[in-house]
Amino acid sequence: MQLKPISQQVVAVVGASSGIGRDTAVKFAQRGAKVVVAARSELGLKSLVEEIQGFGGDAIYVVADVSDFQQVKAIADKAVAKYGRLDTWVHAAATGILAPFEKITPEEFERVVDVTLMGQVYGAMAALPYLKQEGRGALIHISSMEGRRSLPLQSPYSTAKHGLEGFLEALRVELEHEKWPISVTSILPSVINTPFYNKVRTKLGVKPTGIPPYYDPSLVADAILYVAEHPTRDFIVGDVGRVLDALQRVSPSLVDSVLAAIGFVGQRTNEPKSEDAPDNVFEPINGYDRVEGDFKNLIIPSFSDWWDMNPTLKWGAIGLAALGIAAFLGGWHDGKDV
Structure with missing residues (x-):
C-alpha cells in the first residue's frame, strides 16, 4: 500500500482547535499539505488558520460538532469542494468526565460516547x-491507551476508546477483504500534556489530571505524520x-491492583474545581x-517512538542483539564443556 507524500496531500484534521489536533494541523501545513x-x-x-496562513500554509476551517453526522460529512464535503480531493482523515475530537461511575448521569455518559x-x-x-x-488514502483515528486498559474515574471515556478499537478492527478487515489500499491506523497516546484536563467535566472536587508522567503533544503529532x-x-x-x-497482556489483575493503589489519588490535583465549572462536554x-x-513540569522524554518510526534500524538492532546473545550463550556453553 502506497500513500502520497505529505506535500501532495489534502488532510482533514478533526478536533483541531487545541491539543494534539492543533499541533498536527500546523505540522501537516508546514510540510506542504x-x-x-x-x-x-x-x-x-x-x-x-491564521497561524498556518502566517507561514504560507494553505488551510480552511469548518465549525462542526462531531456528534452530528451531517456536520461531520460537511467537513469532508468542504475539503473536496475546496481542494478537489481528500487523502488523509485525522480524527482527534474527544471529551470526558472524571467521576465515579455512580455520579455520572445517563445523559453525560451518552454524550461522551457520542x-x-x-x-x-x-x-x-x-x-x-x-x-x-481517490483509490487510496489514510484514516487516522486518535484513540488512547484507555482503549487497551480502562482507568477508574473515566468509565465513559474508556468505554468510548474500547469501542473505537473494536470498530477500527472490523473496518480494517472489511477494507482488506475488498482490497482497498486504504490504511486504517489507531494512534494510542499515553498521558499527553494538552488542555484536555482543563476542558473536561469533573466531579472529583478538584481539577483532574492524568496519571503522570506526561508526554509532549509533539510526539503524537509526529506519529500521525509518520x-x-x-x-x-x-x-x-x-x-x-x-x-x-x-x-495488561501478561496480567490484567496486576494492573487492576496497581490502578487501585494509584489510579484515584493519581488523577486528582490539589486545585479545587467545582462540578459546575465550565466544561466542553x-x-x-x-x-x-x-x-x-498545564503539566509541562511532569513531561518526560520517550525513546521507543523513534524506533517504531525507524523499523529497519529497530529490527536490525534486535537482530544484532539476538546474534550477540546467541554468540554469548554459544561461547558460554562451549566453555562449560571444556
Missing part, C-alpha cells in the same frame, strides 16, 4: 467515499504506554485554544 481543520470552537479554528466514539465512526463514514474515489505516509496498524505513543500494554469553552496543557 493542504489542511481542512474542524472543531466546535470557531475562535480556536480562526486563530489556527463525541468520543460515534464522532469517530461518523468521521470514517464521511471520509471513506472520498478516499475510495503514519500518514507509512501504513501502520497501531502506534502507541510514549514508553509508559508500551509498558502498560505489555503488563455539551458546549465548547473559550480560553484553551492552544497545544499544551
Whole structure:
C-alpha cells in the first residue's frame, strides 16, 4: 500500500482547535499539505488558520460538532469542494468526565460516547467515499491507551476508546477483504500534556489530571505524520504506554491492583474545581485554544517512538542483539564443556 507524500496531500484534521489536533494541523501545513481543520470552537479554528496562513500554509476551517453526522460529512464535503480531493482523515475530537461511575448521569455518559466514539465512526463514514474515489488514502483515528486498559474515574471515556478499537478492527478487515489500499491506523497516546484536563467535566472536587508522567503533544503529532505516509496498524505513543500494554497482556489483575493503589489519588490535583465549572462536554469553552496543557513540569522524554518510526534500524538492532546473545550463550556453553 502506497500513500502520497505529505506535500501532495489534502488532510482533514478533526478536533483541531487545541491539543494534539492543533499541533498536527500546523505540522501537516508546514510540510506542504493542504489542511481542512474542524472543531466546535470557531475562535480556536480562526486563530489556527491564521497561524498556518502566517507561514504560507494553505488551510480552511469548518465549525462542526462531531456528534452530528451531517456536520461531520460537511467537513469532508468542504475539503473536496475546496481542494478537489481528500487523502488523509485525522480524527482527534474527544471529551470526558472524571467521576465515579455512580455520579455520572445517563445523559453525560451518552454524550461522551457520542463525541468520543460515534464522532469517530461518523468521521470514517464521511471520509471513506472520498478516499475510495481517490483509490487510496489514510484514516487516522486518535484513540488512547484507555482503549487497551480502562482507568477508574473515566468509565465513559474508556468505554468510548474500547469501542473505537473494536470498530477500527472490523473496518480494517472489511477494507482488506475488498482490497482497498486504504490504511486504517489507531494512534494510542499515553498521558499527553494538552488542555484536555482543563476542558473536561469533573466531579472529583478538584481539577483532574492524568496519571503522570506526561508526554509532549509533539510526539503524537509526529506519529500521525509518520503514519500518514507509512501504513501502520497501531502506534502507541510514549514508553509508559508500551509498558502498560505489555503488563495488561501478561496480567490484567496486576494492573487492576496497581490502578487501585494509584489510579484515584493519581488523577486528582490539589486545585479545587467545582462540578459546575465550565466544561466542553455539551458546549465548547473559550480560553484553551492552544497545544499544551498545564503539566509541562511532569513531561518526560520517550525513546521507543523513534524506533517504531525507524523499523529497519529497530529490527536490525534486535537482530544484532539476538546474534550477540546467541554468540554469548554459544561461547558460554562451549566453555562449560571444556
